[in-house]
Structures are given as C-alpha cells and as structure tokens.
Amino acid sequence: MLCDEVSQLDWEVARKQLIDLIEDVAKTANKKITALIQTQLHQWIAGLPSYIKGYLPILGCKS
Template structure:
C-alpha cells in the first residue's frame, strides 16, 4: 500500500503487510500504533538517555532507571498532548455517552437498594438491623445531588 504525504505530493510511504485479509484502514491503524512505539523507543534512547545515563550492572538499578526514564517520557508526552492536541478526555466521555445512556444509574442504584432491603428482610433481626444501619449510614454519606435523584423512602426502618 502506498500513502502520499499530505503537504508534499511528491513524497510517499510504502507500507507492506503479509496479511492480505486486512483492509486499508486496518493496515494504517496498525502502522500508526507501531510507529508510536518506534518514536517512544527513539525518544527514550536518544533524548532521555535510556542507555547512557547510568552504567550499572545490578538488575534493580536497571529496572529503577528504566522506570524513571519511562515516567519522564509519560510526563513529557502528556504535557505535549495537553499543549498541542485538541482532543481531550472530554471527547472520550462524549463518545461513550451513547453506550452509557442506556444504563440509567438512578434505576440501577434503586434496584441495588431494593435488593439490599430484600436481603435485610429475609435475614434475622440482628443482621437485618445491622444491614439497615449500614445502609442508612451509606445513604447519609452520599452527595446531595445523588440523594436528590433517589426516592430513598424505602430505606427507612
């Protein structure tokens, strides 16, 4: 597959694959992931001096140094993305809204409360009282915006 450079029409990139069942989009997606890995290793080796900063022979020192270098890379990549990339986790939130929209958390929470109350009713008096007290303490600790959404009258003893 040949991909033309966006701004320089005379330049192109050849991407080869042995899996002929992949679509063009899948080939480009896989190549992009692999390219990100290559950039990561080049940055950690040359810019963050993964190989040359410490010359130790102990396994613990090597693991510690690699962890520090990778942590530096993560912070730099995060800072770069925050400063240059228009996408954010908010966009991820909106992409997932459609899937989560079918789950009404108020209904789910009410069903959980009903289930706990049913278990408490079937238990002995001491255990039932303990469950009711714990449930009331938990509900009392809920933020007010959650309490406002729930009909919590079922939890009274």
C-alpha cells in the same frame, strides 16, 4: 437531551435493582442482621453529597 434521559434511565434502573436486592436480603435475614444492614446503609447515604441523595428513595419508611 435523549442521551441524558437514557443515561438517567440506566442510573435509575441500577439504583432500583440495588435497593430491591438490599430489601430482599433484609427480609430474609434475622433482626440483628437487618438492623445492621439498615444502619450501614443509612450511614453510607448520610455521607453522600446532596445531589446524589436526591436520586435515592427515602429508606426506613417501609415495614
């Protein structure tokens, strides 16, 4: 059970870092590039299996 928790923690840390990186890039990019990044990210997420989507934050609700 501990191994599962450690494995989960690593996944969540990596996921959080990736989302933070994407958000940082979007904040510093111009509006066209930001819109492109968001569109591509949403399309990628839409194609993921639902069990993986459950680990992802809801994107697009932040301003």
